[in-house]
Amino acid sequence: MNSLLLSVASRFFVTLLLMFSVFMLLRGHNLPGGGFIGGLIGAAGFIVYAIANGSQAARRTLRIDPRVIASSGVGIALLAGLSAALFGKAFFTGTWLIAGSIKLSTVIIFDIGVYFAVFGAILTLVFALEEAV
Amino acid sequence: MSWIVSLPLIIPFATAVLSFLWRRSHLGGLVSVTGAAAQLVAAGVLMASTWQNGYTVGQMGGWDAPFGITLVADLLSAVMVVITAITGLAVAVYALSEIDARREELGYHALFHVLLTGVTGAFLTGDLFNLYVWFEVMLIASFGLLVLGGTKAEIDGGVKYVALNLVSTMLFLMATGLLYGLTGSLNMADLAQSVRASDNQGLVTVIAMMFMVAFGVKAALFPLFFWLPASYHTPAFSVSAVFAGLLTKVGVYALIRAFTLIFVSDVALTHQILLWAAVLTMITGVLGAASQNDFRKILSFHIVSQIGYMVLGLALFTPLALTGAVFYLVHHIIVKANLFLVSGVAHKLAKGTDLSRIGGLYKTAPLLAFLFLIPAFSLAGFPPLSGFWAKYVVVKASFEAGAFVAGAAALVVGALTIFSMTKIWAEAFWKDHPDGQEPRLRDIALRERLLALAPIAGLAALTVVIGLFPAPFLDLASRASAQLLDPQAYIDAVMPGGPS
Numbered sequence: 001m002n003s004l005l006l007s008v009a010s011r012f013f014v015t016l017l018l019m020f021s022v023f024m025l026l027r028g029h030n031l032p033g034g035g036f037i038g039g040l041i042g043a044a045g046f047i048v049y050a051i052a053n054g055s056q057a058a059r060r061t062l063r064i065d066p067r068v069i070a071s072s073g074v075g076i077a078l079l080a081g082l083s084a085a086l087f088g089k090a091f092f093t094g095t096w097l098i099a100g101s102i103k104l105s106t107v108i109i110f111d112i113g114v115y116f117a118v119f120g121a122i123l124t125l126v127f128a129l130e131e132a133v
Numbered sequence: 134m135s136w137i138v139s140l141p142l143i144i145p146f147a148t149a150v151l152s153f154l155w156r157r158s159h160l161g162g163l164v165s166v167t168g169a170a171a172q173l174v175a176a177g178v179l180m181a182s183t184w185q186n187g188y189t190v191g192q193m194g195g196w197d198a199p200f201g202i203t204l205v206a207d208l209l210s211a212v213m214v215v216i217t218a219i220t221g222l223a224v225a226v227y228a229l230s231e232i233d234a235r236r237e238e239l240g241y242h243a244l245f246h247v248l249l250t251g252v253t254g255a256f257l258t259g260d261l262f263n264l265y266v267w268f269e270v271m272l273i274a275s276f277g278l279l280v281l282g283g284t285k286a287e288i289d290g291g292v293k294y295v296a297l298n299l300v301s302t303m304l305f306l307m308a309t310g311l312l313y314g315l316t317g318s319l320n321m322a323d324l325a326q327s328v329r330a331s332d333n334q335g336l337v338t339v340i341a342m343m344f345m346v347a348f349g350v351k352a353a354l355f356p357l358f359f360w361l362p363a364s365y366h367t368p369a370f371s372v373s374a375v376f377a378g379l380l381t382k383v384g385v386y387a388l389i390r391a392f393t394l395i396f397v398s399d400v401a402l403t404h405q406i407l408l409w410a411a412v413l414t415m416i417t418g419v420l421g422a423a424s425q426n427d428f429r430k431i432l433s434f435h436i437v438s439q440i441g442y443m444v445l446g447l448a449l450f451t452p453l454a455l456t457g458a459v460f461y462l463v464h465h466i467i468v469k470a471n472l473f474l475v476s477g478v479a480h481k482l483a484k485g486t487d488l489s490r491i492g493g494l495y496k497t498a499p500l501l502a503f504l505f506l507i508p509a510f511s512l513a514g515f516p517p518l519s520g521f522w523a524k525y526v527v528v529k530a531s532f533e534a535g536a537f538v539a540g541a542a543a544l545v546v547g548a549l550t551i552f553s554m555t556k557i558w559a560e561a562f563w564k565d566h567p568d569g570q571e572p573r574l575r576d577i578a579l580r581e582r583l584l585a586l587a588p589i590a591g592l593a594a595l596t597v598v599i600g601l602f603p604a605p606f607l608d609l610a611s612r613a614s615a616q617l618l619d620p621q622a623y624i625d626a627v628m629p630g631g632p633s
Contacts, residue, residue, distance in 0.1 A: 068154065071243070075150040082143065084194075090135035091143070093195040 003052065010052035014061075017045030025115050026108075035111035039073075039118025047126050055130040058123075066127065070120025077113030080106050135191030137182050138204045138257060140175040141214050144168055145221070145249040153243035162229045165242040169225040172249065173218040176211075183211040184609075187616070188626035190259075198259070198627050199320035205259035205627055208613035209459055213256040213386055216463055219595070220378045220470045221249045223588035227474050228371040230584035236281050236369065244281070248274035248375065255383045259627055261309050262319045264387065268305065268351070272298055275380060278372045279364060290367035297360035301350035308343035315340070322627035325394050325620050334398060341396035341403050348391065352384025354444060355414035358437045362421065365436070366429035366486070370477025373429060377436055378470030382462055385443045389458065392447060393617040400450060407448035412542045415441030419549040428476045428486040428561060431553050432469070435512065438546055439465050442527050445543065449534045455614030457526035460607060464511070464519040464599060471508040471592035475501065478585050479561055482572040488557065493566035498574045502562045504586070507593040509554040511600065514547045519599035522607065 021042035028034025050058035059065075083106045084093040094107040148168025155161045183189045189206040192198060206214065225245065232241050251271030258264050272295070279291040313319055315336060316327040328337055346357065353361040361381065365373050388407075396403055418438025425431045443465070446458025476486060478501055483491035495502045511518035514525075524547055531540035566572075574582060599606050616622065 067240070071150050071153040075147075075154075078143070078147055078150065085136065090192055090195045091139040092193050 006048075006052040010049045013048045014045040017048075018042055021045070021115075021119075025111060028111060029105075029108065035114030036118050038111075039115040040122065042115070042119045043122035043126070046123055050126065050130055055127045059127060062123070066120040066123035068120070070117050070124060073113045073116025073118070073120055075113070076116060077110050080110035080113055083109070135193070135204075137175075137179055138189045138191040138206050139193070141172055141179055141218065141253050142204075142250060142257060144172045144175055145246040145253065148172075149243045149246035149250065152246060153240050156237055156240055156242065161237055161242050162232075165246065166222070166225045166229070168246060169218065169222040169249070172253075173215075173222050176215045176218040179206055180211045180215050182206075183208055188623070190626055197630075199318050199323035202263050203259035203320060203322070203627055204257045205322075205623070206257055207616045207623060207626075208609065209386070209389070209617060210256045212459065212463060212609065212613060213382070214253055216466050217249065217252050217256065217379060219592075220375060220466055221245075223474070223592055224371050224375045224378075224470065226584055227374070227477070227588045228369075230581040231369060231371050231477060239281055241278070241281060244274045244277040245372075245375070248278065248379075250274075252379050252383055256386060259321050260319055261312070261321055261324065265302070265305055265309055268302055268383075271380065271383065272302065275376060278376075279368050281372075282369060284367075286367045290364035294360050294364035297350060297357075301347050301357075304343055304350075305347035308340050308347060311336070311340050311343070320627070321390070321394055322624040325624055328395055329398055337396070338399050338402065341392075341399070342406075344391050344396070345388070345403065345406070348384050348387040349410065350384070351381065352388055352444065353381045353414075353437050353440050354384075354388075354410050355417050355437075355441070358414070358418070358440075361437060362425075362430060362433040365433040366427060370473060370480065374470045374473035374477070377432065377473050378466045381436055381440055382443075382466055385440060385447075385458075385462060388444065389447050389455075389617065393450075393455070394620050394623060397620070404448045404450050407444055408536065408539060411441045411445035411448050412539050413441075414438065414444065415542055415546040419546045419553070422553045423549060423556075426488050428479060428488060428491075428557060429473065431488075431557060432472050432476065435550065435553065436469060438550070439469070439512070441546070442524065442543060445531065445539055446527050449530055449536060449539075451530055451534050452611065452614050452618060453526065453533060454530035455617050456607065456611040457523065457530050459610040459613045460526055461523040463606070463610070464523040464596070467592050467595050467599075468508040468511045468520060471589055471596070472505070472512065474585070474589050474592070475505045475508070478589070479505075481577065481585075482574070483561065483566060483570070484572075488560035490567060491561050492564040493562075493571060495562040496565075497571050500574060500586070504589050504593055505558070505562065507596055509558065511596045513551040513554050517600045519596045519603075521600065522603040526607070 021038045024033040024041055025035055025038030046058050081092040084091060087095050094105055097104045148164060152161045152164040155164055179189060183206045191204045193202045248271060251267050251274055254267035255264055276291055276295050279294055280287050316324055318324055318327055331337055350357045365376055415438050418434050422431045422434035425434060443458045443461045446454045479494060480486050482498055483494060485491045511520040514520045528540050528543045
């Protein structure tokens with residue numbers, strides 16, 4: 001689409017939606033949110049960008065092939081499940097890593113993996129559809 | 134325990150991720166074969182543990198049954214996982230000789246291992262909704278594999294495949310929802326108890342019939358099998374080999390699991406329906422095959438007819454019959470995957486699978502002819518190959534149970550199977566090539582030839598070994614069937630603390 005307004009606005013959209021998607025990802029620990037919805041929102045930013053500037057420009061801005069992002073996300077989620085082995089627990093048992101006042105759960109690592117998986121998968125689909133037209 | 138039962142799942146999943154990241158280099162194929170080999174090792178460990186303890190149970194995430202997702206391996210599951218890993222390894226090696234760089238770049242190896250993950254997950258899960266998820270994983274991966282080539286025929290087959298399978302998963306989901314509404318549980322062991330205790334047995338039977346239809350589509354049972362011959366002859370040969378070997382068998386496995394563990398309150402009705410469906414599946418499948426004139430289409434219809442034997446074993450519901458069903462499952466996966474791999478090499482040599490347009494393979498590639506003969510005769514039930522024992526046990530069980538029509542049908546279908554195999558033999562191998570071509574195995578590059586023939590020879594050797602030394606395999610199958618007929622032991626293994 002050739003619209004100057006949309007093209008300029010889309011840059012702000014990408015930043016805003018990406019920030020909001022990370023907020024949703026982290027919020028998901030105790031409240032509605034999480035990796036899936038975060039990934040969708042993050043992808044929405046790039047979809048707007050792709051509509052305004054074309055999918056090739058969106059691919060360049062993204063730098064990494066969305067398929068690689070998606071499969072890395074799946075890999076991260078798997079690693080989060082495997083990490084339970086370090087604690088001698090069953091596959092996918094959520095565990096806390098506590099370092100001083102910082103508490104990190106393996107569940108958030110899983111959610112980050114889901115975030116990238118959804119983000120990459122949605123963008124793969126959208127770019128493919130955009131380029132097929 | 135929990136890691137032993139989850140590793141056969143984790144390995145193909147991790148392999149899928151790694152082989153996708155390395156899909157552009159030669160490492161992708163190497164990772165695929167290594168992963169398949171590692172899965173076979175993990176499956177062997179699971180088998181050993183299950184053989185020793187009877188059941189291998191793992192509660193995922195440390196949430197005990199019936200609240201979390203339970204992975205359970207009884208002997209049937211363990212056997213199926215081992216066979217899946219064997220087929221997976223054979224096809225992964227074969228694929229290196231067939232799959233071109235373009236398909237690899239699109240993620241063939243990754244999809245293949247996601248498919249193996251789905252199949253293994255379906256065999257291992259002890260949770261009904263989780264089974265649905267594995268079915269979806271399988272469906273997505275298999276759709277990807279079906280249309281990877283992007284030709285018109287592949288898309289056509291893929292759409293038919295997906296449309297009918299979506300109907301089945303939809304029905305599966307609805308039935309699961311109803312069952313959850315009735316019992317408040319999704320854990321199979323817990324369901325087994327609460328379904329039996331339910332006062333609404335009418336609704337239970339209705340739900341049982343919904344599951345029968347849903348799994349029947351997956352298993353390609355009469356009259357729900359039309360998607361199978363419409364799609365299996367279109368994709369790459371290694372894809373159709375793994376489909377033919379494993380996918381329908383997941384449906385049969387789900388039928389066996391559901392109708393030995395959960396829905397056994399109205400055996401007179403449900404298993405009677407299964408009996409007639411099995412008989413009609415055998416007959417329509419073999420007649421369909423007789424009317425075809427394409428290497429892979431004939432084989433596809435034979436999958437349908439052979440499914441009938443396995444479901445017949447389930448329907449008779451005696452220890453011997455279930456032994457036959459389990460033995461048949463194992464035998465059939467090996468033999469059928471192998472036949473599809475042979476058809477791939479035949480296609481490469483004779484430039485086609487249409488039987489009227491190829492020929493002369495006996496003269497030009499006697500080794501391939503020999504390697505075809507073993508699984509083909511085994512499929513038809515010639516002694517001393519694995520198919521003979523599988524058929525023998527099922528037929529014997531049907532006569533002992535007084536199901537004379539079913540037993541007679543099984544024998545007639547066996548004879549008609551010989552007819553189809555002879556047709557392939559006469560057309561593809563015996564007669565001269567219509568265009569006078571004389572393609573030789575030597576014309577294929579050495580590396581490709583080895584990668585294609587080694588898995589075929591390996592699977593053929595396995596068929597011969599099972600045929601010559603059936604005793605340990607029959608022993609395993611009969612122990613598995615004894616477990617299937619004793620749901621209480623399964624329940625106790627999954628929920629050692631008694632009912633919640």
